[in-house]
Amino acid sequence: MSQETNSDLYxxxxxxxxxxxxxxxxxxxxxxLLVGVSVLYFIYRDQLxxxxxxxxxxxxxxxxxxxLFGSAINVIQFTPRGTSDELTRAFVxxxxxxxxxxxxxxxxxxxxxxxxxxxxxxxxxDVRAIEHILSGEASASDPxxxxxxxxxxxxxxxxxxxxxxxxxxxxEPVPTWYRVxxxxxxxxxxxxxxxxxxxxxxxxxxxxxxxRYFQDIQEAIDHLDHAPAGFFSADPDGRIIYINATLxxxxxxDLTRFxxxxxxxxxIVAGNGMALINAVKTEPGTSRNTVIDLDLAKSNGQSxxxxxxxxxxxxxxxxxxxxxxxxxxxxxxxxxxxALRAAEVRFTRxxxxxxxxxxxxxxxxxxxxxxxxxxGLFSPVVDRDDIDRRIPLETVVHERDREAxxxxxxxxxxxxxxxxxxxxxxxxxxxxxxxxxISPVFDAGSEDGAEEAAIVSVVETTxxxxxxxxxxxxxxxxxxxxxxxxxxxxxxxxxxxxxxxSDLLLTNHRASDPSFADIMNIKQNAxxxxxxxxxxxxxxxxxxxxxxxxxxxxxxxxxxMLLTRLAGTxxxxxxxxxxxxxxxRADLGQFExxxxxxxxxxxxxMPEGGDLILRTRNMNEAESAELNYRDLVPxxxxxxxxxxxxxxxxxxxxxxxxxxxxxxKEVGKGTGLGLSMVYGIIxxxxxxxxxxxxxxxxxxxxxxxxxxxxxxxxxxLNADGEVIVTEVPRKEKxxxxxxxxxxxxxxxxVEDEDAVRMGGLRALQSRGYTVHEASSGVEALEVMKExxxxxxxxxxxxxxxxxxxxxxxxxxxxxxxxxxxxFVSGYAEDAFARNxxxxxxxxxxxxxxxxxxxxTAVKEMLESE
Numbered sequence: 001m002s003q004e005t006n007s008d009l010y011x012x013x014x015x016x017x018x019x020x021x022x023x024x025x026x027x028x029x030x031x032x033l034l035v036g037v038s039v040l041y042f043i044y045r046d047q048l049x050x051x052x053x054x055x056x057x058x059x060x061x062x063x064x065x066x067x068l069f070g071s072a073i074n075v076i077q078f079t080p081r082g083t084s085d086e087l088t089r090a091f092v093x094x095x096x097x098x099x100x101x102x103x104x105x106x107x108x109x110x111x112x113x114x115x116x117x118x119x120x121x122x123x124x125x126d127v128r129a130i131e132h133i134l135s136g137e138a139s140a141s142d143p144x145x146x147x148x149x150x151x152x153x154x155x156x157x158x159x160x161x162x163x164x165x166x167x168x169x170x171x172e173p174v175p176t177w178y179r180v181x182x183x184x185x186x187x188x189x190x191x192x193x194x195x196x197x198x199x200x201x202x203x204x205x206x207x208x209x210x211x212r213y214f215q216d217i218q219e220a221i222d223h224l225d226h227a228p229a230g231f232f233s234a235d236p237d238g239r240i241i242y243i244n245a246t247l248x249x250x251x252x253x254d255l256t257r258f259x260x261x262x263x264x265x266x267x268i269v270a271g272n273g274m275a276l277i278n279a280v281k282t283e284p285g286t287s288r289n290t291v292i293d294l295d296l297a298k299s300n301g302q303s304x305x306x307x308x309x310x311x312x313x314x315x316x317x318x319x320x321x322x323x324x325x326x327x328x329x330x331x332x333x334x335x336x337x338x339a340l341r342a343a344e345v346r347f348t349r350x351x352x353x354x355x356x357x358x359x360x361x362x363x364x365x366x367x368x369x370x371x372x373x374x375x376g377l378f379s380p381v382v383d384r385d386d387i388d389r390r391i392p393l394e395t396v397v398h399e400r401d402r403e404a405x406x407x408x409x410x411x412x413x414x415x416x417x418x419x420x421x422x423x424x425x426x427x428x429x430x431x432x433x434x435x436x437x438i439s440p441v442f443d444a445g446s447e448d449g450a451e452e453a454a455i456v457s458v459v460e461t462t463x464x465x466x467x468x469x470x471x472x473x474x475x476x477x478x479x480x481x482x483x484x485x486x487x488x489x490x491x492x493x494x495x496x497x498x499x500x501x502s503d504l505l506l507t508n509h510r511a512s513d514p515s516f517a518d519i520m521n522i523k524q525n526a527x528x529x530x531x532x533x534x535x536x537x538x539x540x541x542x543x544x545x546x547x548x549x550x551x552x553x554x555x556x557x558x559x560x561m562l563l564t565r566l567a568g569t570x571x572x573x574x575x576x577x578x579x580x581x582x583x584x585r586a587d588l589g590q591f592e593x594x595x596x597x598x599x600x601x602x603x604x605x606m607p608e609g610g611d612l613i614l615r616t617r618n619m620n621e622a623e624s625a626e627l628n629y630r631d632l633v634p635x636x637x638x639x640x641x642x643x644x645x646x647x648x649x650x651x652x653x654x655x656x657x658x659x660x661x662x663x664x665k666e667v668g669k670g671t672g673l674g675l676s677m678v679y680g681i682i683x684x685x686x687x688x689x690x691x692x693x694x695x696x697x698x699x700x701x702x703x704x705x706x707x708x709x710x711x712x713x714x715x716x717l718n719a720d721g722e723v724i725v726t727e728v729p730r731k732e733k734x735x736x737x738x739x740x741x742x743x744x745x746x747x748x749x750v751e752d753e754d755a756v757r758m759g760g761l762r763a764l765q766s767r768g769y770t771v772h773e774a775s776s777g778v779e780a781l782e783v784m785k786e787x788x789x790x791x792x793x794x795x796x797x798x799x800x801x802x803x804x805x806x807x808x809x810x811x812x813x814x815x816x817x818x819x820x821x822x823f824v825s826g827y828a829e830d831a832f833a834r835n836x837x838x839x840x841x842x843x844x845x846x847x848x849x850x851x852x853x854x855x856t857a858v859k860e861m862l863e864s865e
Contacts, residue, residue: 120168156183230327252299275376357458412454492826492847500759503851570609578617605646636707741855750796777803798825
């Protein structure tokens with residue numbers, strides 16, 4: 001239907017309110033008839049008479065009433081509608097979209113020409129609402145239902161729908177796309193009920209254009225996917241947002257499972273290739289293209305030699321922007337160049353995959369080319385632009401070592417074969433150690449000096465240096481420990497003799513005796529010396545520990561009052577208990593000594609007061625593995641932290657704090673054995689201790705004690721297969737009571753130290769024992785033979801010439817299997833007990849010991865079964 005025909009059919013907008021129009025037309029006709037009747041009356045008034053006049057006046061009165069009513073309902077107007085209303089109608093009628101206004105019941109208020117053309121309407125009586133027109137279309141029912149509900153709720157909406165044929169039945173029956181809009185309309189004159197404006201437009205041409213656009217994009221993507229070269233793009237964070245099918249096939253990537261951002265560039269780059277990529281930098285707001293030869297990693301673990309045509313774009317603020325990369329497979333090419341290409345690929349792969357950094361320098365010492373490892377190692381110092389500018393190689397050498405490096409480089413230029421390596425550190429980061437190996441290139445003869453004159457290989461030795469320092473420290477501590485242990489052993493013999501002699505003297509002197517005070521002074525100082533010896537043994541880890549399963553929450557709670565008194569009034573002690581602490585296995589007394597020593601040290605570090613925090617918590621294996629402590633094996637630990645806000649320590653002091661006799665206190669105010677004893681106790685317990693400190697901010701000691709896990713034993717079953725429940729007897733607390741330490745048994749005392757042996761002989765004889773003595777293990781065997789084995793118990797030193805104590809016990813068990821034995825030693829019990837039979841019966845008495853301790857040990861061993 002042409003536009004001209006439509007204009008003829010609808011010269012004015014379609015006004016669907018036809019009842020009002022017809023009523024107005026009837027009033028006009030009625031008025032014309034009344035005027036005509038009035039004229040006839042005046043012409044023929046004589047013939048018509050009085051009754052006709054009364055009827056005419058009544059008719060005119062009724063016409064007036066109807067006129068007033070018509071004016072009230074706006075059917076009859078005194079003046080024409082305003083120009084604004086006419087302009088609105090003219091505008092709406094010229095809209096390209098079909099527009100129809102309907103009320104709540106779907107009755108048409110207004111429809112423009114475009115609506116008539118789209119729906120194929122030829123007269124106003126055939127105009128229908130969109131809801132009614134599309135009610136029979138299955139594909140349109142849901143969208144129209146949504147729009148109708150939305151517009152009735154006062155919300156505008158829009159839907160696009162596809163019909164199997166156009167709404168105009170005169171058009172060709174082909175699928176057609178329509179866009180339907182609906183919105184509520186307010187402010188219409190003479191319209192009190194809500195009305196809704198519906199618009200419909202044929203968007204088939206627009207849809208066809210979109211389809212062509214998407215088809216062009218799809219074809220472009222298809223061309224890119226099946227190009228003979230690989231391609232990928234990545235965002236600034238290195239996430240691959242697109243990869244074409246060619247590269248995906250090379251790498252074995254399943255594109256059906258690939259989603260943008262699910263793969264990182266570093267995941268497809270093998271070896272140190274990322275160092276080459278990251279070394280490409282550009283100015284803010286610019287882009288840069290570069291060529292990189294490297295290896296890619298396939299999904300099956302194999303490598304693929306490729307060449308990158310890499311484009312990097314930098315944002316205006318200097319941040320790294322997106323990258324786009326064309327990838328060429330270097331394994332493909334013409335057959336004539338296969339051998340050369342294969343050799344080039346092998347060299348590039350070897351060069352960039354080498355674990356050491358490699359650089360080639362010319363005769364002036366400037367860098368010609370480097371591998372990926374070099375760029376990765378020296379990334380804080382140089383980048384690819386510096387390499388392209390051929391900067392001197394000495395730039396990557398610390399200033400203090402450049403003189404030695406220049407001498408080595410000059411020796412290489414002179415053709416010297418053997419050149420000593422140069423040790424240095426990275427400039428600006430003295431914690432990372434390097435070793436330079438310089439080799440001459442003997443075929444360098446280019447006149448322009450652009451060929452390689454030397455090859456420099458760089459190996460990072462940070463780990464090696466740390467291990468060397470740790471090993472040196474460990475060897476030093478071990479040597480000091482052996483020295484301390486040896487001193488402690490010999491000194492214990494002296495102290496044992498002094499203490500036992502003091503006890504013997506005290507038995508013959510009363511408190512009123514003038515010599516009694518001097519003897520007690522000797523014994524007290526001997527005991528003080530014995531305490532120092534125990535600290536030495538704790539450091540050398542040769543003391544005797546009595547480990548038991550402990551709950552550190554209870555242990556720390558028990559010593560809280562003691563720690564508060566030790567810390568003093570100026571120190572604010574805070575204890576933070578961890579929740580549900582795991583059990584640990586340690587010596588209770590020794591662990592309490594550790595906490596006491598650390599508390600005292602913290603107090604001394606805060607002469608003007610401060611905060612002392614003691615906190616505990618669990619640390620699982622994953623968390624401990626993240627810590628950078630070399631001697632801490634990943635596992636489950638209970639962490640004990642002792643932190644203070646004191647003066648702190650320098651790194652030089654921290655490196656020596658666990659060494660014996662090292663102290664920062666004034667002369668006479670410390671032995672230097674406190675932290676060394678703590679170190680030894682924790683190490684002997686199987687744990688680890690570390691200190692972190694900053695000058696002026698305080699110190700934190702971290703103790704890691706291994707979590708104790710009870711070994712599960714299989715339950716005992718009876719004959720019926722039922723679990724036997726056994727009651728564990730409750731341990732009764734031992735009470736101190738006076739005991740009779742005298743006896744009449746025969747004792748063989750074996751001791752190579754004369755003073756100790758004589759003291760023990762007199763002490764046991766004074767208690768009524770029959771004592772035989774021997775100065776060595778060999779002599780003890782002879783005494784046993786002479787006595788015919790009639791010895792009730794043997795008291796022997798562990799370390800003796802010719803035959804030590806454990807060997808003596810093994811020899812005696814061959815003929816006297818049930819012999820009772822007591823070892824006395826200045827070393828730990830487990831230091832010698834490992835080599836003894838499991839069923840051997842023996843006791844242990846650590847040196848130094850008193851007369852009473854010796855008598856008690858002998859008495860208890862004799863009474864044991």
